[in-house]
Amino acid sequence: MSREDVLVTTQWAEENLDTPGVVFAEVDEDTTAYDGGHIRGAVKIDWKNDLQDPVRRDFVDKAGFEALLSAKGIGNDDLVILYGGNNNWFAAYAYWYFKLYGHDKVKLLDGGRKKWELDGRELTTEETKRERTSYTAKEQDAKLRAFRDEVVDAINTKNLVDVRSPDEFSGKLLAPAHLPQESAQRAGHIPSAVNVPWSKAANEDGTFKSAEELAELYKEAGLDTSKPTIAYCRIGERSSHTWFALHELIGLEDVKNYDGSWTEYGSLVGVPIETGAK
Amino acid sequence: MTDGCGAPQQTAVAADEDTNGQVVVAGKVTGGEGPLGGAYVRLLNADGEFAGEVQASPEGDFRFYAAPGSWTVRALHRTGNGEASVSAEGPGVHQVAIAVA
Numbered sequence: 001m002s003r004e005d006v007l008v009t010t011q012w013a014e015e016n017l018d019t020p021g022v023v024f025a026e027v028d029e030d031t032t033a034y035d036g037g038h039i040r041g042a043v044k045i046d047w048k049n050d051l052q053d054p055v056r057r058d059f060v061d062k063a064g065f066e067a068l069l070s071a072k073g074i075g076n077d078d079l080v081i082l083y084g085g086n087n088n089w090f091a092a093y094a095y096w097y098f099k100l101y102g103h104d105k106v107k108l109l110d111g112g113r114k115k116w117e118l119d120g121r122e123l124t125t126e127e128t129k130r131e132r133t134s135y136t137a138k139e140q141d142a143k144l145r146a147f148r149d150e151v152v153d154a155i156n157t158k159n160l161v162d163v164r165s166p167d168e169f170s171g172k173l174l175a176p177a178h179l180p181q182e183s184a185q186r187a188g189h190i191p192s193a194v195n196v197p198w199s200k201a202a203n204e205d206g207t208f209k210s211a212e213e214l215a216e217l218y219k220e221a222g223l224d225t226s227k228p229t230i231a232y233c234r235i236g237e238r239s240s241h242t243w244f245a246l247h248e249l250i251g252l253e254d255v256k257n258y259d260g261s262w263t264e265y266g267s268l269v270g271v272p273i274e275t276g277a278k
Numbered sequence: 279m280t281d282g283c284g285a286p287q288q289t290a291v292a293a294d295e296d297t298n299g300q301v302v303v304a305g306k307v308t309g310g311e312g313p314l315g316g317a318y319v320r321l322l323n324a325d326g327e328f329a330g331e332v333q334a335s336p337e338g339d340f341r342f343y344a345a346p347g348s349w350t351v352r353a354l355h356r357t358g359n360g361e362a363s364v365s366a367e368g369p370g371v372h373q374v375a376i377a378v379a
Contacts (some may be wrong), residue, residue: 197327
C-alpha cells in the first residue's frame, strides 16, 4: 500500500473540493472548531455524539453507523476524506472506525486541519447541504479491534505499543499535558509494552512521517514485526493515529487498536501494571 | 470538564488562581500587531520531546497542565513561528509569552 492510497495532500484536497463522489468530513470532539470555520463542502462528525453509544461504553452499532452516514449524505461508493484537529487524532479514529464497518474508500487529509490552516487555505462557515443517502455498513471487522482479555493475554507474547507521552507511560501523569488530570484509577502501563508516543509518527505540521522513517522508528523501539501488534493510549484516538502508521503506512498486517485503552486497563481489578520509564 | 482529548477553552488566568495543586504553563502568543489568535502551540520537554499541543484562543491565549520541570513552548502560525522557555518548578500558573515572527 502506498501513501497515496491512504493519504491526500492539502493541495490535492483543495483541487478536489467539487469533485463528484468525494466527500470531506471533519471529525472533532470540539465541534465548535467546525462551526467556526471548515473546509468548504465538508460535513461534520462529532467524535462523541455521533460515534459513541450514548449509554454503554461502546461504538454506535451497525444500524447506528448506517443512520449516521445516510444522514450525512455519504454513500457506499463515495471516497471519504477525513480531517480534523489535534493532528488528526479523531480523524484517524474515524478512519479506523470507517474501516471497521467496511468502508474502504476512505483517506486522511495529511496534516489535517492544522496543515490546512498553516498553509493559509480557506475555511468557511457556509452550511453544507448534502442529499440523504441509504448507506449500508458491513459487520465490524474483528481483525482491527482489540478487547481487554486479548490485551492481558498479549503481555510478553504480542507487541504492545503504548503511544501516550513518556510521563503518562511512566505513571507521572494520567492524561495528556493539555488536559486537566482525570482518568483511570491507576497510573502506569501494561507490562511488556514499548512506549512510542504518537507524536513521533508525525511531523511538526501534523503530516505523517514517511513509511521508511516510521519503520525505523518502531524498529528502534524494539517492535518485532513478525508478531501481531496492539496499540493503545488513553481512550483509543491517539492509538488510532499509530494504528494508521503501522497498518496503513508501514503495511504491517496484524495490527489492532485497543480502544478501551488506559481508561479501561488502568481501572481493571487484578491486572498487572508497570510503572517507571523504560 | 471533558473526558475526551479535546482541549478545554484556551484562556490565560491570573497567577494566583487556584490550580488544585496542578502545574499550569500558560501565556499569550503575539505577532507584529499584538495578540495573535489561532496559532498551534506545542509544549516540549527539556529534551525537546513533544508533550502536548493546543490551539491558542482568538486572543492568543494558551494553557497546559504539565509536570514540574523546564519546558519550551513553540508556536506555529501561517505568518511564522516562535518559541520561549519556562521553568515550572511547582504547582500554580507559570506564565510565558511567545513572540511569532
